[in-house]
Amino acid sequence: MTEQYMHRVIHLAEFGSGFVNPGPLVGAVLVKEQNIIGEGYLKTYGAENAEIVAIRSAKGETYGAELYLNMEPSLDKGGMELILKAGIKKINVGIINPKFQGENLSVLRGKGIEIELGLLKEKCEELNEIYIHFITKGxxxxxxxxxxxxxxxxxxxxxxxxxxxxxxxxxxxxxxxxxxxxxxxxxxxxxxxxxxxxxxxxxxxxxxxxxxxxxxxxxxxxxxxxxxxxxxxxxxxxxxxxxxxxxxxxxxxxxxxxxxxxxxxxxxxxxxxxxxxxxxxxxxxxxxxxxxxxxxxxxxxxxxxxxxxxxxxxxxxxxxxxxxxxxxxxxxxxxxxxxxxxxxxxxxxxxxxxxx
Ligand SMILES: NC(=O)c1ccc[n+]([C@@H]2O[C@H](COP(=O)([O-])OP(=O)(O)OC[C@H]3O[C@@H](n4cnc5c(N)ncnc54)[C@H](OP(=O)(O)O)[C@@H]3O)[C@@H](O)[C@H]2O)c1
Missing domain, CATH: 3.40.430.10 (Dihydrofolate Reductase, subunit A)
Structure with missing residues (x-):
């Protein structure tokens, strides 16, 4: 079941293909009681983060919801505050962002949010093979x-x-x-x-x-x-x-x-x-x-x-x-x-x- 949400995240992230370079392709899905209540993706380079779009799009109460992301979030542009304010209980992340090396996930853990890393890892790596290569090799x-x-x-x-x-x-x-x-x-x-x-x-x-x-x-x-x-x-x-x-x-x-x-x-x-x-x-x-x-x-x-x-x-x-x-x-x-x-x-x- 959880994999199904990550497949949806990857599908959404792909809509940014060709427009987010040199940034990563990122999708986000917000789930509560097995229903998708919000969705988003990074549309262009420097645009609003996927998780922000997903939380803002949420229909109904977000408290206690789980967030699915293919990559560690950047937490800028008010993303961190929004995640906390929305009362997100758990974040399922495909892979770390080589730019942050897992530091942002540690910050979120420190705020009491459960983090599960590695869901559909290989698919998430393939989705962002351009970004990972560019960030690590230049x-x-x-x-x-x-x-x-x-x-x-x-x-x-x-x-x-x-x-x-x-x-x-x-x-x-x-x-x-x-x-x-x-x-x-x-x-x-x-x-x-x-x-x-x-x-x-x-x-x-x-x-x-x-x-x-x-x-x-x-x-x-x-x-x-x-x-x-x-x-x-x-x-x-x-x-x-x-x-x-x-x-x-x-x-x-x-x-x-x-x-x-x-x-x-x-x-x-x-x-x-x-x-x-x-x-x-x-x-x-x-x-x-x-x-x-x-x-x-x-x-x-x-x-x-x-x-x-x-x-x-x-x-x-x-x-x-x-x-x-x-x-x-x-x-x-x-x-x-x-x-x-x-x-x-x-x-x-x-x-x-x-x-x-
Ligand atoms: N089927 C396909 O997918 C496909 C795709 C593209 C093209 N094509 C076909 O391929 C043919 C053209 O191929 P081609 O091999 O003749 O030409 P090309 O690779 O398009 O261009 C060759 C030219 O580039 C020079 N060159 C190669 N590497 C270089 C480098 N590192 N630095 C500076 N110059 C470099 C070559 O110099 P040197 O002679 O000194 O090596 C030569 O003057 C056409 O018929 C075209 O229709 C087919």
């Missing part, structure tokens, strides 16, 4: 997602990749775009596909990630879709320090930001990319491709999660690019073996998920 949590044919190709020999996967899988891409703070592709992908890299979902509110383009000298066409920016759709070019002044000014005049990083052996090190994005408060990065960029990201060891959509298509061609380029490894024993691997069938495709 760099974005890195997702990769690619669509590949059954024979391991990212595109045909002419570079055509529209579309490898089914419409249902494409929808999955847009859900991931909605969730993350930034999305990254390489220069060739911009030249060949001219993607918009925006979120296209049939939902009430859309969140577009910051579009990050790795292009050493800014050699992308002037009519690239990613160069059209507005207040909700921004772009950052990550270039070498040797980009020409002309090209840099061109981008800046179009309100496209430029981040110049050191070149090492002809490439920009992905470790420097994630460090710089983290310094800008970007908690999550979705690397969409292409092959060379994915290879470079794996070579630098920055990837945390892989989503691979495998489509039952065969395109052949020795020169058709494979999914992960880069340097790669020499021996099979050194292969990255993904952990906690799951898969699901989406349309005609199988989408694998695994942690690096």
């Amino acid at each position: 760099t974005p949590f890195v997702f990769t997602k690619w669509a590949m044919t059954l024979d391991g190709k990212l595109a045909t020999r002419t570079g055509d990749s529209k579309w490898i996967s089914s419409e249902e899988s494409l929808n999955f891409v847009h859900k991931l775009r909605q969730r993350v703070a930034s999305i990254l592709v390489g220069e060739n992908t911009v030249k060949i596909d001219n993607p918009m890299l925006t979120t296209r979902l049939r939902v009430d509110k859309i969140s577009n990630p910051l579009r990050v383009i790795v292009s050493k000298y800014g050699n992308i066409p002037d009519d690239s879709n990613v160069l059209s920016v507005d207040k909700n759709t921004k772009t950052l070019i990550i270039s070498s320090k040797h980009i020409s002044e002309d090209r840099e000014s061109y981008f800046l005049n179009r309100k496209v930001d430029v981040l110049k990083l050191e070149e090492k052996n002809g490439h920009i090190d992905f470790k420097d990319i994630v460090r710089s994005l983290g310094e800008r408060g970007i908690d999550s990065l979705y690397i969409e491709g292409g092959s060379s960029i994915l290879g470079s990201a794996f070579d630098s060891g920055v990837v945390n999660v892989v989503y691979a959509a495998v489509s039952p298509k065969i395109v052949g061609g020795k020169s058709a690019i494979t999914t992960v380029g880069g340097r790669g490894i020499e021996k099979m024993r050194d292969a990255i073996v993904l952990k906690k691997v799951t898969h699901r069938i989406v349309g005609n495709d199988v989408i694998f998920k695994g942690y690096v």
Whole structure:
């Protein structure tokens, strides 16, 4: 029964996905005599805490009620006073908040509130994997997602990749775009596909990630879709320090930001990319491709999660690019073996998920 309330908490917390970054996804449910009497979630970064929303929404007497939260509360914005005033008897918490390390739970215990920690712990950790990674490491949590044919190709020999996967899988891409703070592709992908890299979902509110383009000298066409920016759709070019002044000014005049990083052996090190994005408060990065960029990201060891959509298509061609380029490894024993691997069938495709 108690798990059912925590499932509801997680469901509510997910409504904040894409809007609370770099904060945590938090949901709250208030229960009395086995009835849910109040609910809430964190809507945007810095908005009213989930527990405050839940207590304020309560219908009827809150005295003696139990509060369910997926994460240790922050207790600011009057949250602590409200919990005490409402007469909450017990708080069931999924996980501690790495920012407070359990200190806020101790404070609440000290005020006579019973605390039970660990309900649906793994689910609560997965819900906030972005936040936990960002708070503890200071760099974005890195997702990769690619669509590949059954024979391991990212595109045909002419570079055509529209579309490898089914419409249902494409929808999955847009859900991931909605969730993350930034999305990254390489220069060739911009030249060949001219993607918009925006979120296209049939939902009430859309969140577009910051579009990050790795292009050493800014050699992308002037009519690239990613160069059209507005207040909700921004772009950052990550270039070498040797980009020409002309090209840099061109981008800046179009309100496209430029981040110049050191070149090492002809490439920009992905470790420097994630460090710089983290310094800008970007908690999550979705690397969409292409092959060379994915290879470079794996070579630098920055990837945390892989989503691979495998489509039952065969395109052949020795020169058709494979999914992960880069340097790669020499021996099979050194292969990255993904952990906690799951898969699901989406349309005609199988989408694998695994942690690096
Ligand atoms: N199926 C899918 O899910 C999917 C997704 C995206 C793209 N695609 C397809 O992938 C193809 C493009 O892939 P691609 O491998 O040719 O191009 P890409 O990865 O988009 O871009 C490659 C360019 O980026 C440079 N680069 C790579 N890593 C770098 C780094 N760390 N620092 C600086 N520059 C770096 C490469 O330089 P070097 O040559 O020196 O390495 C090359 O100039 C297109 O056909 C597109 O349709 C498919």
